Amino acid sequence: MSSTTAETGLSPTPPRARAGKTPVAPALRRKHRRELRTALAFLSPWLIGFAIFFAYPLISTVYFSFMHYDGYNPPNFVGGKNWTYVLTQNPYFWTAMRNTLWLVVVMVTLRVIFGLGIGMLITKIKTGAGFFRTAFYLPYLAPPVAATIGFAFLLNPGTGPVNHLLGQLGLPQPGWFNDPNWSKPSLVLLALWGIGDLMVIFMAALLDVPTEQYEAASLDGAGPFQRFRYVTLPNIMPIIMFAVVTGVIQTLQYYTQAMVAGQVASGTLSGSGQNYFPGYPGGSTWTVPQLVYNLGFQSNDDIGSACVVSLVLFVLAMAFTSLLMRRRAGLMGDD
Amino acid sequence: MSDTLTLNPARSASATGPKSAAHRRAVRQRRLNWIAVHSLGIAAALFFLLPFVFLFLTSLMSDNQTLSANVWPQHWVWSNYVNVFKVPGFTDWWKNSIEYSVIGTVLTVVSSVPAAYALAKFRFPGRRAAMMAVISMMMLPPQVIIVPMYLLWTNQLHLTGTIWPLVIPMAFGDAFSIFLLRQFLLTIPKEYLDAAKVDGCGEWTTLRRVVLPMIKPAVSAVALFQFFYCWNDFFGPQIYLAQNPNAWTVSYGLQTFHSAHHTDWNLTMAATLLVMAPVIIVFFFAQKAFIEGVTLTGVKG
Numbered sequence A: 001m002s003s004t005t006a007e008t009g010l011s012p013t014p015p016r017a018r019a020g021k022t023p024v025a026p027a028l029r030r031k032h033r034r035e036l037r038t039a040l041a042f043l044s045p046w047l048i049g050f051a052i053f054f055a056y057p058l059i060s061t062v063y064f065s066f067m068h069y070d071g072y073n074p075p076n077f078v079g080g081k082n083w084t085y086v087l088t089q090n091p092y093f094w095t096a097m098r099n100t101l102w103l104v105v106v107m108v109t110l111r112v113i114f115g116l117g118i119g120m121l122i123t124k125i126k127t128g129a130g131f132f133r134t135a136f137y138l139p140y141l142a143p144p145v146a147a148t149i150g151f152a153f154l155l156n157p158g159t160g161p162v163n164h165l166l167g168q169l170g171l172p173q174p175g176w177f178n179d180p181n182w183s184k185p186s187l188v189l190l191a192l193w194g195i196g197d198l199m200v201i202f203m204a205a206l207l208d209v210p211t212e213q214y215e216a217a218s219l220d221g222a223g224p225f226q227r228f229r230y231v232t233l234p235n236i237m238p239i240i241m242f243a244v245v246t247g248v249i250q251t252l253q254y255y256t257q258a259m260v261a262g263q264v265a266s267g268t269l270s271g272s273g274q275n276y277f278p279g280y281p282g283g284s285t286w287t288v289p290q291l292v293y294n295l296g297f298q299s300n301d302d303i304g305s306a307c308v309v310s311l312v313l314f315v316l317a318m319a320f321t322s323l324l325m326r327r328r329a330g331l332m333g334d335d
Numbered sequence B: 001m002s003d004t005l006t007l008n009p010a011r012s013a014s015a016t017g018p019k020s021a022a023h024r025r026a027v028r029q030r031r032l033n034w035i036a037v038h039s040l041g042i043a044a045a046l047f048f049l050l051p052f053v054f055l056f057l058t059s060l061m062s063d064n065q066t067l068s069a070n071v072w073p074q075h076w077v078w079s080n081y082v083n084v085f086k087v088p089g090f091t092d093w094w095k096n097s098i099e100y101s102v103i104g105t106v107l108t109v110v111s112s113v114p115a116a117y118a119l120a121k122f123r124f125p126g127r128r129a130a131m132m133a134v135i136s137m138m139m140l141p142p143q144v145i146i147v148p149m150y151l152l153w154t155n156q157l158h159l160t161g162t163i164w165p166l167v168i169p170m171a172f173g174d175a176f177s178i179f180l181l182r183q184f185l186l187t188i189p190k191e192y193l194d195a196a197k198v199d200g201c202g203e204w205t206t207l208r209r210v211v212l213p214m215i216k217p218a219v220s221a222v223a224l225f226q227f228f229y230c231w232n233d234f235f236g237p238q239i240y241l242a243q244n245p246n247a248w249t250v251s252y253g254l255q256t257f258h259s260a261h262h263t264d265w266n267l268t269m270a271a272t273l274l275v276m277a278p279v280i281i282v283f284f285f286a287q288k289a290f291i292e293g294v295t296l297t298g299v300k301g
Helices: A004-008 A024-066 A082-090 A095-123 A129-141 A142-154 A163-170 A183-194 A196-208 A211-219 A224-252 A257-268 A288-298 A303-327 B002-007 B010-016 B016-059 B082-086 B088-119 B127-137 B147-154 B164-172 B175-185 B189-199 B202-212 B216-232 B235-240 B250-260 B267-287 B287-299
Strands: none
Touching: A004 A082, A024 A303, A024 B088, A024 B127, A024 B147, A024 B164, A095 A129, A095 A183, A095 A196, A095 A288, A095 A303, A095 B016, A129 A196, A129 B016, A129 B267, A142 A183, A142 A257, A142 B250, A142 B267, A163 A224, A183 A257, A183 B016, A183 B082, A196 A224, A196 A288, A196 B287, A211 A224, A211 B202, A224 A303, A224 B127, A257 A288, A288 A303, A288 B016, A288 B147, A303 B147, A303 B250, A303 B267, B016 B267, B082 B088, B088 B127, B088 B164, B088 B175, B088 B202, B088 B216, B088 B250, B127 B175, B147 B164, B147 B235, B164 B235, B175 B216, B175 B287, B189 B202, B202 B216, B216 B250, B216 B267, B250 B267, B267 B287
């Protein structure tokens, strides 16, 4: 303590004047050093976690992507063989990529539009607002496995109540989770059912729009659509961006619902053990995360190839994350 | 809307004549709006609630009625909710789920609060980098690192088949919880903390005595999110618990439940609703904290 005071106090060198920054006084610098020490103490559990549960496995994934490894025998270096295998030979990689990107585009777009619509509706509802808000929110809480099994029952083409109803109304009865053309739209329907998170976020954003702006727009003769276009949209644009980017990242991880829907709809698990073929029906519900699981844990313990698929997923997720950090400084807070 | 015209004194003074007609038109317009908005609301409520109703009705049917065309139970078989617990393992899964959710939530809160506090209130070099690391961790799909993680837990630590691979990482801070707590901490004026320091509190004491009581809503939101995350988790148990059916959680077991009893939709639906129940009950008790938490994820900043 005293030595640092002497050292900095006697030091005749002028304060380093970096461009645009005010010089740091010695006392302040000392305070900084103390704050750094306390910060490290507070952050240490997380820093250890970051090293063990993020940095280490990430580096390890890159390492294994160049290895042939089955989890039992020692890994041996095979160069880019896993990469060429996954990108050119694996029969499911591009199917999974296509499906995941389809889900990213369609599911995120529809969820944002529907979420905004429900958010606007809930801000307009005056009578029984509490009831409606809870009703709209409730499905979001349903555990994904439970919700998916429920929907697989409701949408069962032969015996489910939805097709019974459609039949009675004389409407076409789709094959839902059992039809390759309908399986992904059915998953989208399930995702729209659980819109509660976006509803709440949009509701809060809509209530934050200054009412004076609506009044001014009305005085200028703007109709409801013009008010939405020129007042609402610009005000909530940051939230829409946020919903889109986080939606994309969530959908890149889309796993549980696709897998459970395929299993329940195929019905092959029942009685006969592990006969279920992933991506049922017809590969239409394969997603990239499922391929990681399938390659690494399910079919042939091809850990090298599983890590290649993991890294593809990582690159996609980080690309969108950097977009989120750049486009919306708010995420970083007060800097 | 035309009410706002009266804000302009010049207009309202000159428009006293046609005001009553305009007023009547406005009232009618408002009434029509009310009807339109609430009809839409009812339609939406049906979309969101009918699936629950159908599941509930099915869960009360007899075995051979579930595949028939009618949606109303002929006999209300309440005993389905008792019989479902006679399915082997089902009771254990509940115990495991509660264990996973409670331990996971406690560890997450205890380890995330100090980290969030440091990131929000301390100035130190690398603070920005640390925050970017938190966001990167938050956005990382769990499948990216799952292979080395599994190898670590199974080959080095021999802990697969127990809940430890699921909960131990939570003792080292959860990125999403840190992020959310930090967003909330940013809204607390620095003067409170300075005042505490003037009174001679160290950083730990300030955190415990001054900050913690102020961030209670965010802490309860984080606790709820984490509880729901653990309860709903499917991927984690599938990787680490699949080998040991005694360690399964309800969310994982439910899916195999269906495959073992695929024709018994009534029992499957009873089990499905039972798995949903704790989450929904917790939500009703803590609705306010929860909604505030969701809002916080998107709106602050």
